[in-house]
Amino acid sequence: MAEVSIPPGGSGTIADALPKRPNPAWTFIRTQPLGFAGLFVIMIYVVAALGSAWIAPYDPEAIDFTAMLGAPSAEHLFGTDQYGRDVFSRIVYGARTALAVGILSSLIGCTIGSLIGAASGFWGGRIDTIIQRFVDVMLSFPIIVLAMVVIAVLGKRPLFGVDMNLVAAISLPIIPKMARISRSSTLSIVQMPFIDAARAAGYSDARIILRHIAPNIVAPYLIMATAFIAQAILLEASLSFLGLGVTEPTPAWGLMLSGTSADFYKSAPWMILFPGLAITLAVFAFNLFGDSLRDWLDPKMRG
Amino acid sequence: MIWFLARRVALLIPTLIGVAMVTFFLIRVMPGDPVEAKLRMDGAVVSQEVIEAERKRLGLDKPLTGQFVDYMAGLARLDLGNSLWTGQPVTREIAIRFPVSLQVAIMATLIAILISVPLGMLSAVYRDTWIDYAVRILAVSGLAIPSFWLGMLMILGLLSVFNWLPKIGYVSIFEDPVANLSALIWPALSVGYRYAAVATRMMRSALLEVLREDYIRTARAKGLFQKLVVRRHALRNALLPVVTVIGLEFAFLIGGLVVTEQVFNLNGIGKLFVDATTRGDFNLIQGLVLLIAVTFILVNLVVDLLYGLLDPRIRVS
Numbered sequence: 001m002a003e004v005s006i007p008p009g010g011s012g013t014i015a016d017a018l019p020k021r022p023n024p025a026w027t028f029i030r031t032q033p034l035g036f037a038g039l040f041v042i043m044i045y046v047v048a049a050l051g052s053a054w055i056a057p058y059d060p061e062a063i064d065f066t067a068m069l070g071a072p073s074a075e076h077l078f079g080t081d082q083y084g085r086d087v088f089s090r091i092v093y094g095a096r097t098a099l100a101v102g103i104l105s106s107l108i109g110c111t112i113g114s115l116i117g118a119a120s121g122f123w124g125g126r127i128d129t130i131i132q133r134f135v136d137v138m139l140s141f142p143i144i145v146l147a148m149v150v151i152a153v154l155g156k157r158p159l160f161g162v163d164m165n166l167v168a169a170i171s172l173p174i175i176p177k178m179a180r181i182s183r184s185s186t187l188s189i190v191q192m193p194f195i196d197a198a199r200a201a202g203y204s205d206a207r208i209i210l211r212h213i214a215p216n217i218v219a220p221y222l223i224m225a226t227a228f229i230a231q232a233i234l235l236e237a238s239l240s241f242l243g244l245g246v247t248e249p250t251p252a253w254g255l256m257l258s259g260t261s262a263d264f265y266k267s268a269p270w271m272i273l274f275p276g277l278a279i280t281l282a283v284f285a286f287n288l289f290g291d292s293l294r295d296w297l298d299p300k301m302r303g
Numbered sequence: 304m305i306w307f308l309a310r311r312v313a314l315l316i317p318t319l320i321g322v323a324m325v326t327f328f329l330i331r332v333m334p335g336d337p338v339e340a341k342l343r344m345d346g347a348v349v350s351q352e353v354i355e356a357e358r359k360r361l362g363l364d365k366p367l368t369g370q371f372v373d374y375m376a377g378l379a380r381l382d383l384g385n386s387l388w389t390g391q392p393v394t395r396e397i398a399i400r401f402p403v404s405l406q407v408a409i410m411a412t413l414i415a416i417l418i419s420v421p422l423g424m425l426s427a428v429y430r431d432t433w434i435d436y437a438v439r440i441l442a443v444s445g446l447a448i449p450s451f452w453l454g455m456l457m458i459l460g461l462l463s464v465f466n467w468l469p470k471i472g473y474v475s476i477f478e479d480p481v482a483n484l485s486a487l488i489w490p491a492l493s494v495g496y497r498y499a500a501v502a503t504r505m506m507r508s509a510l511l512e513v514l515r516e517d518y519i520r521t522a523r524a525k526g527l528f529q530k531l532v533v534r535r536h537a538l539r540n541a542l543l544p545v546v547t548v549i550g551l552e553f554a555f556l557i558g559g560l561v562v563t564e565q566v567f568n569l570n571g572i573g574k575l576f577v578d579a580t581t582r583g584d585f586n587l588i589q590g591l592v593l594l595i596a597v598t599f600i601l602v603n604l605v606v607d608l609l610y611g612l613l614d615p616r617i618r619v620s
Contacts, residue, residue: 137321140596140603142558145576149329152580152588234449238562241451242577257452265459272459276452284447 028296035292041285048095056089060251069268079270081256087270090251091278097252098282101167101245102233109171109232110225113178118213120179121186122205132183135176143173147235151244166245170232178224185217223294230286237279253279307611311604322596327374329592330585331367338363338583361387383590388582393590396575401594403473404560404571406483407491411556414495415502415549422499423506423545428533430511438503445500450559454493454566461489473570490567494559498552505548509541516540543613550606554599 029036048055057077064084072079078087120131138146150169189195190213198208239245240254248255256275264271338357358364365373377384383393426438461467469486476483513519514537522532561573572591579587 133317133321134325137318137325137596140318140322140554140599141325141592142554142561142595142599144558144561145592145595146329148561148576148580149588149592152583152585153330230447237449238451238558242562242565244577244580257455265455265462269459269463272452272455276449276455279449279452280444280447283449284444287443287446 028292032292032296035289035296038285038288038290038292041281042289045095045099045282045285048092049099050096052093052096056086056092058086058089060085060090060093061249062086069264069271071268072270078274079268081268081271082264087256087274090256091253091274093251094253094256094275094278095282097246097250098233098236098279101163101170101236102229105167105170105232105236106174106225106228108167109174110178110221110228112171113175114182114214114217114221115209116175117179117182117184118186118209118217121183122190122209122213124190128183131179135179138173138176139180141173143231144235144238146173147239148244151239163246166236166239169239170235173235174228174232178221178228181220181224182217185220186213189213189216219297223290223297226286226290226293230283230290233279233286234283308608311607315600315604318600319597322600323375323378323593326589326592326596327371330589331370378593383593384586386579386587387584388579388587393587396587397572397590397594400571400575402475403487403569404564404573406476407487407494407560407564407569407571408553408556410487410491411495411498411560412549412553414491415498418495418499419502419506419545420542423503424510424533424538426503426507427510427514427541428529435507438507442500442503442507445496445503448496449562450494450497451562451566453496454490454563457489457493458566469567486567487569490560490563490569493566494556494563497559498549498556501552501555502545502549506541506545509544510537513537513541539613543610546606546609546613550603553602557595557599 052060062085064080066084068084069080069082076086076088078091080086081090116131120128147169150172151165154165154168195208195212198212203211236245236252237254237257240252241258243258246252246255253275257272338354338361355364363370374384381394383397385392386396389396422438422441426435429435458468461469469489474482474486510533514533519532519536522536523529527536557573560571561576564571564573565577572594575587576591578584579591
C-alpha cells in the first residue's frame with residue numbers, strides 16, 4: 001500500500017495529498033484530440049453566429065450593383081454574388097441560420113424521440129409493439145422525403161427569424177431514429193433494482209420515466225443530439241438549396257448555392273466554393289465531435 | 304431457399320400496408336391544410352370560400368374514413384389518382400421519370416460497392432499505415448460533403464479543366480449508351496461517394512473484426528498466404544455487415560438523389576418530388592412517398608435474400 005505523505009506545515013489535509021481527480025474537460029482534450037479540434041471549429045461557428053453583426057464587414061442583404069460578381073479581394077474576402085452582396089458576410093450570417101435551425105431541430109427531435117422510446121421500452125407489451133411497428137414504417141422513408149412532406153403541408157411560419165415549420169420538418173425524421181436508440185437504452189435500465197424501488201414506492205409511471213429513466217439516457221441523448229445537429233444542418237442546406245427551406249433574402253448556405261448561381265460556374269466559382277465549404281466544415285466538425293463524445297462518454301457504444 | 308423467400312415476402316405485407324397508411328395520414332392529419340398552404344403560398348390573400356371550393360373539388364371535404372377507403376381501394380388497383388397540377392395520372396407521371404432515377408441509383412450503388420470493398424480491405428489489412436489513414440480521411444470527408452455540392456464541384460471541374468459539360472436531356476441507355484453514361488456518371492459519382500464512404504467504414508471495421516477470429520489464425524498457422532487468407536476466408540464473412548449497410552443507406556442514396564438531380568437538371572423522381580412539393584400537389588407527393596418507401600423496403604428484401612446466399616446459417620434458422 002502506497003504511503004500517503006502529509007505535507008509539512010500541518011495546514012494540508014489528506015485530500016490535498018491524494019491524487020487529484022483529473023479535470024474532465026482536460027481528459028477530453030487529452031484523450032480525444034480530434035474531438036477537441038471538432039469542438040474548436042464548432043466554437044468558431046458559434047462565435048460567428050452570435051457575433052455576426054460585429055464580424056461581418058458588410059450587411060449580408062445589402063445589394064450593390066457596382067460590385068456584382070467581384071472576385072475575392074481585400075475588400076470582399078470571398079468575393080461578391082450576382083447582386084453584389086458580400087459572400088463572406090453572408091456566410092457569417094448563414095452560420096446563425098444553420099446553427100439555429102440545426103440545434104433547435106436536433107434538440108426537439110431528440111427530446112420527443114427519447115421520451116417516446118423511453119415510454120415504449122418502459123411499458124413494453126402491446127404499446128411497445130405498436131410504437132415499434134410505427135417506428136419501423138417511419139424509418140423506411142428517407143429523411144428528406146419526410147421533411148418535404150411536412151413542408152408541403154405546413155407551408156412557412158417564421159418566428160424570431162426562424163421558420164418554425166422548417167424546424168418541425170427537420171425534427172420529424174429524427175424522432176423515430178432517436179426513439180429506437182432510447183428504447184434500447186431504456187430496456188437495460190428497466191431491469192435495474194432502483195426502478196423496482198421506485199415502483200414499490202408507488203411513483204407514477206410518468207415520474208419514473210422522467211425522473212428515473214431519463215437521467216440515465218442522457219449520455220446516448222447527448223451523443224445522438226450532436227450527431228443529429230450535423231444531419232440537420234445538412235438537411236437544412238439541402239432543403240434551402242431546393243428552394244423549400246430558408247427563403248431569400250435571409251442568408252443561408254444552401255440558399256447561396258441554389259438557383260441562379262448555377263449560371264456562374266465559370267464567371268464566379270467563389271459563389272459555389274465558399275458556401276459549400278462552410279456546410280462541409282460544419283458537418284465535419286459536428287461529426288468529429290459527436291464521434292469523440294461517444295468514445296468518451298460511452299465506450300460501450302463504439303461500433 | 305423457397306421457404307425462406309416466401310416467408311420474407313409474406314412479412315412485407317403488413318409493412319407495406321403500414322407505409323400506405325402512414326403516407327395517407329401524414330398528409331391529412333398534420334395541423335395545416337395542403338390546400339391552404341398551396342393557395343396562400345407566398346402570402347397571397349385568398350378568401351375562405353375559394354379554399355372550401357377547392358377542397359370540395361379535390362374530394363377533401365369528405366370524412367377522413369371515406370377518403371381513406373377510396374385511397375386504399377385505388378391502391379389495390381394501382382390507381383394513385385391524378386396530379387393536381389397536370390391532371391395526368393400519378394402513375395404515368397412517375398413512370399416517365401422513374402428510369403433515369405433508377406439508373407443513377409443502380410450506378411451509384413455499383414460505384415459504392417466497387418470503391419468500398421477494395422478500399423475497406425486495404426484499410427483493414429494495412430491498418431494504422433498511411434494507406435489506412437488516407438482511406439479513413441476519404442471516408443470521413445464523404446460523410447460531410449453534401450452530395451449536391453460535390454455534383455456542383457464536378458461541374459465546376461469539368462468546365463474549367465475540359466471546358467465540357469454533359470449534354471442536358473436524357474437519352475435512354477439502349478439508344479445511345481455513350482451519351483447516356485457520359486451524362487449520368489457524374490450524378491452517380493456524387494451521390495455514390497457518400498454511400499461508398501459509409502460502406503468503406505463498415506468494410507474496414509467488419510474485416511478487422513473477422514481477422515481477429517480463431518479460424519483466421521488457423522489459416523495463417525497452416526501457412527496460407529495473407530492474400531488468400533483475406534480473400535477466401537475473411538472477405539465473405541466481412542461482407543455481411545457491408546451488405547446490410549448498403550441496404551440501410553439506400554434511403555440516404557434516394558435522399559441525395561432528390562437534391563442532386565436538380566444540380567444536373569435530370570428529369571427524374573427527385574425533380575418531380577421537388578416540383579410537387581413547391582406546387583402543393585399532394586396526390587403526386589403521396590404517390591412518390593409511397594414509391595420511395597416501397598423501393599426502400601424492396602431493396603432491403605433483396606439485402607435479406609443476399610444474406611441468405613452469403614451465409615447459409617441464416618437460410619436454415
